[in-house]
Amino acid sequence: MEIKSLRYFLAVAREENMTKAADMLHVTQPTLSKTLKSLEDELGKKLFTRHSFSISLTDEGMLLRDRAEDLIAMADRIEQEFITLDDITGGDIYFGLAESFQIRHLAKEIHKLKNRYPGFTYHITSGDTEQVTEKLDKGLLDFAVLCEKPNSAKYDYLKFPEADVWGAVMPADHPLAKKKSVRVKDLIGRPLFCSEQSWNNEIPQWAKDNFDKLHLEGSFRLSYNGSMFAKEGLGILLTFEHLIDCSKESGLVFRPLSPKQTSELYLIWNKYPSFTPIAEKFLTQIKTSFHKHST
Secondary structure, eight states: OOHHHHHHHHHHHHHHHHHHHHHHTSSSSSHHHHHHHHHHHHHHHHOEEEEEOEEOOHHHHHHHHHEEEEEEEEHHHHHHHHHSTTTTEEEEEEEEEEOOOHHHHHHHHHHHHHHHEEEEEEEEEEEEEEEHHHHHHTTSSSSSESSHHHHHHHHEEEEEEEEEEEEEEEEEEEEGGGGBBBBBBHHSSSHHHHHHHHHHHHHHHHHHGGGGOOOOEOHHHHHHHHHHHHHTOOOEEETOOOOOOOOOGGTTTEEBBSSOEEEEEEEEEEEEEOOOHHHHHHHHHHHHHHHHHOO
């Protein structure tokens, strides 16, 4: 199976039209059709369903699309790494990031490295623990940032200098907005929004025996989306401080949880990484910086 064939396949999957995909790839339509037919013959599966004016993926096609995206990303990364292998002024680093106010520490380190090596380029993917560790395990990322302690058998890691503080985001006119902090009993019987990961981990640690009395109205991977539902009065969002605009003009307020609940943030990488020179430089730099914060 050739990488070129997979690139052609992904182009057609995105465009859902053979003519548009051929134009985008700068190949003739017969060449594109022949390549896709050969790919279907090689796999022994039908990948597309042809309609009058469009093309859609079969179940097998959707499976190949998911796998092909990772394969193409890896091929592109390998090619770029070899191009920049001897480039002492730059290179590429790939990060997978959780949503956290503490990401500012990482951004500061990236800025410092960018000043030292102007040719350095960074690539950011956002997601929860499951999403970013999957890409890290596949070799699509150099580093990932998690809001939970990583598996030390699989990953090496650094703890960020500060922890995130948990709280409740709600409309400014909500009855609980009058309180300085929010306790578990205040949330019982109220619709709550939270990430699925945190609802299964951090919130039970905080709520303890009262966790079963709390009601998850809906889960969001991104706190911003959850805040829009909270703003409409559909529920209270449980999230980290500073992630949501709670200025006077926003119409929202943040109230910390009581007792105080915090989450540590971790920069992780594979136990036996194949780092490029620029990734090695970054790791050395951030280890030094984080060590200074902790002493």
